[in-house]
Structures are given as structure tokens and as C-alpha cells.
Amino acid sequence: MEERNLICTACPMGCRLVVKMEGDQVLQIAGNRCRRGESFGRQEAIAPQRMVASTVRVLNGFHPLLPVYTKGTVPKKKIAEVLAEIRKVQIAAPVANKTVIIKNILGTGVDVVASRDMPAKA
Amino acid sequence: MLAKNIYDVVVIGSGPGGVAAAIAAKQAGADDVLVIERDVEPGGILVQCIHNGFGLTSLKEDLPGPGYAQYYLDQAKALGVEFLLDTMVLDVTSQRKLYLSSQEHGYVDLEARALVMAMGCRERTRAQIRIPGMRPNGVFTAGTAQRWVNVEGWMPGKKFVILGSGDIGMIMARRLTYEGAKVERVLEIQSYLSGLTRNYVQCLQDYDIPLQLNYTIKRIMGKNRVEAIEAVQVDQRWNFVPGTEEIIPCDTLLLSVGLIPENELSRKAGVILDPVTGGPFVDETFQTNVPGVFAAGNVVHVYDLVDWVTEAGFGAGKGAAKFALAQKAAEQRYTPVKAGRNVRYVVPHKLDKQTLEQEEVHLQMRVTKPIEEDVWIEVHGENNSIVRRSERYVRPGEMVTVVLRPAHYAEVCKAGTLTIDIYPKSEA
Numbered sequence: 345m346e347e348r349n350l351i352c353t354a355c356p357m358g359c360r361l362v363v364k365m366e367g368d369q370v371l372q373i374a375g376n377r378c379r380r381g382e383s384f385g386r387q388e389a390i391a392p393q394r395m396v397a398s399t400v401r402v403l404n405g406f407h408p409l410l411p412v413y414t415k416g417t418v419p420k421k422k423i424a425e426v427l428a429e430i431r432k433v434q435i436a437a438p439v440a441n442k443t444v445i446i447k448n449i450l451g452t453g454v455d456v457v458a459s460r461d462m463p464a465k466a
Numbered sequence: 467m468l469a470k471n472i473y474d475v476v477v478i479g480s481g482p483g484g485v486a487a488a489i490a491a492k493q494a495g496a497d498d499v500l501v502i503e504r505d506v507e508p509g510g511i512l513v514q515c516i517h518n519g520f521g522l523t524s525l526k527e528d529l530p531g532p533g534y535a536q537y538y539l540d541q542a543k544a545l546g547v548e549f550l551l552d553t554m555v556l557d558v559t560s561q562r563k564l565y566l567s568s569q570e571h572g573y574v575d576l577e578a579r580a581l582v583m584a585m586g587c588r589e590r591t592r593a594q595i596r597i598p599g600m601r602p603n604g605v606f607t608a609g610t611a612q613r614w615v616n617v618e619g620w621m622p623g624k625k626f627v628i629l630g631s632g633d634i635g636m637i638m639a640r641r642l643t644y645e646g647a648k649v650e651r652v653l654e655i656q657s658y659l660s661g662l663t664r665n666y667v668q669c670l671q672d673y674d675i676p677l678q679l680n681y682t683i684k685r686i687m688g689k690n691r692v693e694a695i696e697a698v699q700v701d702q703r704w705n706f707v708p709g710t711e712e713i714i715p716c717d718t719l720l721l722s723v724g725l726i727p728e729n730e731l732s733r734k735a736g737v738i739l740d741p742v743t744g745g746p747f748v749d750e751t752f753q754t755n756v757p758g759v760f761a762a763g764n765v766v767h768v769y770d771l772v773d774w775v776t777e778a779g780f781g782a783g784k785g786a787a788k789f790a791l792a793q794k795a796a797e798q799r800y801t802p803v804k805a806g807r808n809v810r811y812v813v814p815h816k817l818d819k820q821t822l823e824q825e826e827v828h829l830q831m832r833v834t835k836p837i838e839e840d841v842w843i844e845v846h847g848e849n850n851s852i853v854r855r856s857e858r859y860v861r862p863g864e865m866v867t868v869v870l871r872p873a874h875y876a877e878v879c880k881a882g883t884l885t886i887d888i889y890p891k892s893e894a
Binding site for chain 2: 353413
């Protein structure tokens with residue numbers, strides 16, 4: 345049996361988790377103060393997931409960049425690929441908050457959406 | 467000019483604290499609420515905080531900074547909060563008079579029945595932490611770098627060292643890595659992390675960026691541009707430990723070494739600051755020592771989470787609205803008394819109608835020039851004559867008195883302003 349020490353990032357409390365594992369099987373999670381910590385620990389021990397936030401280029405926008413983020417978490421090991429996909433995008437202003445910029449990025453089932461309204465240049 | 471020159475609640479700053487205050491003020495019954503922002507768009511620092519993690523407590527949603535800001539901005543606009551952008555507040559008095567310089571409206575002065583200070587913080591710079599060495603280009607605060615990378619679209623460097631383990635510094639370490647830069651090291655002079663543990667995990671650990679506790683910068687090297695920094699370990703009293711020096715080549719140094727509440731305007735208004743927080747002393751409604759002047763958010767003390775800033779803003783806005791409404795009720799009890807034709811001044815300048823209901827009130831005045839014939843002395847409202855009496859002459863050297871009695875109460879109540887005219891009967 346293996347014991348892994350993790351820090352929960354589900355919320356800003358940063359609980360210290362102790363995850364007991366047998367191979368790829370999670371046997372027990374301790375140290376969490378809520379149920380989200382339980383599911384975070386389970387996921388983090390097997391296949392860590394993260395939300396990703398970055399920017400895309402905007403044509404004729406109030407700012408040259410539009411902030412975007414993944415609406416849900418994507419596998420941590422795909423972050424570099426996700427960023428590469430996001431970097432390819434260029435979009436024309438105006439853009440509304442939550443507009444889908446990339447649908448189902450890399451087949452993760454997660455959309456990349458706009459983080460704000462981006463009006464066109466005045 | 468602005469449409470109004472007096473507002474129930476004026477908020478200085480459109481970050482999360484200010485916008486929450488404006489929302490709460492509207493909801494608590496304030497009619498005219500104005501938010502003044504020096505930037506060309508509202509939102510404050512959240513605009514550049516494109517990472518997620520905002521709103522977990524207040525909105526039960528994991529939002530990026532701009533999205534969190536927009537949620538509350540949309541709400542404020544729907545409630546009819548007015549925004550004055552691209553406008554600098556030059557001065558504020560303890561009587562809540564504001565003097566502004568606005569791109570669109572030019573020089574403006576206005577009055578607030580209640581005022582909410584929501585100017586946020588400034589970052590500590592190299593000057594505040596006194597790093598020795600050369601003064602080359604390439605030393606920036608983490609927040610400045612964040613604005614460039616996330617909003618304006620250019621990279622401040624390629625190879626970074628970050629001093630300080632504040633949240634913005636750690637978040638920028640990840641962000642710069644995303645954009646292809648190399649973050650060599652994060653140095654923290656204290657023996658513990660100064661930001662959130664979750665940011666250590668998801669910003670540094672995830673990308674193998676080394677954090678060194680009990681380390682600081684001994685000197686900055688490079689003539690025109692940063693070429694390296696010399697890191698050194700410190701003991702418990704922050705003295706350099708000889709022999710632990712390490713030269714780390716880099717082209718950019720970011721500082722994430724704390725924030726200072728920005729209270730220059732508060733001071734001008736006579737607000738007393740707590741030397742520990744750098745923010746005003748406040749009561750539970752976030753009212754400062756100056757009646758009617760409230761403070762919201764990071765201008766009071768540095769918060770760890772924006773959710774608490776929003777909550778504090780709601781508290782301050784509610785307090786401000788309550789104060790403003792009481793102020794307005796008091797104003798409505800009074801009727802201003804104005805000098806009209808041939809009257810130089812009148813005392814009192816305003817009249818409490820509740821007093822007049824009970825007892826008589828003497829209005830005393832002097833004329834601007836002698837009139838050596840029969841005159842009328844008349845007190846009137848906009849559409850009604852309240853008292854008229856005659857005098858055989860008036861002279862500036864001799865004071866004139868008019869008596870208002872409880873019998874006049876009903877007529878006085880119909881008037882917004884009382885005006886006194888003195889004129890020859892021949893002209894009547």
C-alpha cells in the first residue's frame with residue numbers, strides 16, 4: 345500500500361490530504377474537510393485535472409486580447425496541448441461573455457469560453 | 467457637466483469592493499448612486515486577473531476575474547448605478563465635496579450625501595523593499611507584468627526570477643510559463659508562503675518551479691537590462707547567511723512583495739488610518755471616523771479572497787445608503803432662505819419647518835441700496851406669496867426684520883425655497 349500527501353485545490357482552504365492507494369486503486373482519503381475534497385483527492389491521485397485560463401487574439405477589440413478559460417477541468421497532462429490550441433485562435437470583436445471560443449477542446453468534453461464581454465474598438 | 471451635482475452615494479473605484487457597495491446602496495434605497503473610475507473601463511484589477519478561482523464562496527461558481535467583475539457590473543448597471551469612467555478624483559473634503567478631472571466632462575465638482583472609498587491597493591515596489599545593486603530595466607511588480615501579459619499583449623521578458631510568494635507572483639509564474647517564458651525561481655524571505663497554498667500547488671508545483679523559503683535578493687546585476695540576480699539565504703532576523711549566495715541569470719525580476727492600501731484621498735477627507743493595516747479605522751458598517759465617509763475592500767485591509775471584498779462592499783454600501791437617506795430626510799426638513807430683489811443677504815440661511823410649526827422665526831436682512839419711498843417687503847415661494855408687509859423706506863444701515871409665524875407653516879411647506887424681495891410700492 346502506498347500513502348500520498350496531496351494539497352486540495354478545490355477551494356482556497358488548501359486542506360492537506362492523505363490518500364492511501366493500492367496500485368491505481370484509492371483505498372482511503374483523509375484530511376479533507378468537505379466532500380469536494382474527497383472527489384478532488386480521488387481524481388488527483390489517479391489523473392490530475394486543472395482548469396486552464398489564457399488569452400486569444402482579438403481583431404478590432406477594445407483590448408488586443410480576450411481572456412478565455414476552460415469551463416471545466418481538463419487533464420493536467422494535456423495543458424500544454426490545450427494552450428497550443430488556444431494560441432491558434434483569433435476572433436473578431438465584439439465578443440459576449442461566455443461565448444464558446446473552442447468547443448470540446450481536444451475531445452475533453454470541455455468548452456473554452458470567453459471570460460468577459462469584449463467590445464469593439466471605439 | 468454631469469446631469470446632477472449631488473448624489474446620494476458616490477463610490478470612488480469600480481473594483482469588486484466599489485461595485486458591491488454601489489449595488490448594496492441601490493438595494494438599500496439610495497436613488498442616485500455614482501461610481502467614479504480612473505481607468506477607461508470598470509472592473510479594477512479583476513480585469514487583468516484572467517485565472518479562475520473567483521466566486522467559489524459568493525457565487526458557487528469557479529470564475530475567472532473578468533467574469534466575476536462582469537457578473538456584478540451587469541447587476542449594478544441593471545439597478546441603474548451610474549458610472550463615470552476615465553475620471554480622476556483630485557480632491558475630497560470631510561464635507562464630502564469631490565473635485566474631479568474627467569476626460570469627457572472636464573473639471574467637475576459634486577457633492578455626496580455619503581461617500582464610499584474603494585480605491586484598493588498599490589503594489590509595493592523596489593523602493594519599498596530597498597534592494598541594493600544596479601538599476602537596470604527589467605524590474606517590475608507582478609501586477610504590472612500581469613497587466614501587460616493578460617490585457618495589453620506583450621511579454622516583459624524571457625527568463626524570470628520572482629521575489630515574494632504572494633498570490634499574484636505565483637499566478638504570474640504559471641502564466642509566464644504558459645506563454646513560453648522560463649521562471650527560474652521564486653524567492654521568499656519569510657519561512658512560510660505568503661499566498662494561498664492552492665496557488666503553490668497549481669502554479670509552482672505543477673510546473674516544477676522551485677520555491678526557496680528564507681531567501682531574498684542580495685543585489686540586482688546588469689547595466690541596461692537585468693542580467694542576473696544574486697540570491698542569498700537569510701537567518702531568522704533576515705540577516706544574509708554568508709556562503710549561501712547564488713547568482714541566478716535572468717532578464718527580468720518580478721516583485722510580489724505585498725500591497726499597500728491606497729488612501730491618499732481618504733487622508734484628504736480627514737480619515738484616520740490604522741498604522742497596522744494602512745487602511746481607515748472603521749466601525750461594523752465600514753464607516754470611518756468622518757461621518758458619511760465609508761470604506762470598502764482592499765482600501766481597508768488586504769483581503770485574501772475577492773468574495774470577502776464583495777461582502778465588505780455590500781456592508782459599506784448599505785451603511786452609506788442608510789446615512790445618505792437620513793441626510794436627505796434632514797435636508798428635506800429645511801427650506802433654504804434666499805436674498806431676492808434689493809436684498810444683500812438674509813439670516814438664517816435655511817429654516818427648519820418643524821421649528822416654524824411650533825414658534826415664530828425672525829428673518830433678518832440688509833438691503834443693497836436705499837429706497838426712500840414706501841416699499842413692500844415680501845417673502846414668497848416659487849408660486850405663492852407667504853408674507854408681505856410695508857415699510858416707509860429701507861436703508862442699508864438699518865436692518866430689516868420679517869417675522870414668520872406658525873400660521874405661515876402651511877404656505878412655507880409649499881415652497882422649495884423662500885425668497886425675500888424688497889421693492890418700491892410704485893413698482894408693484
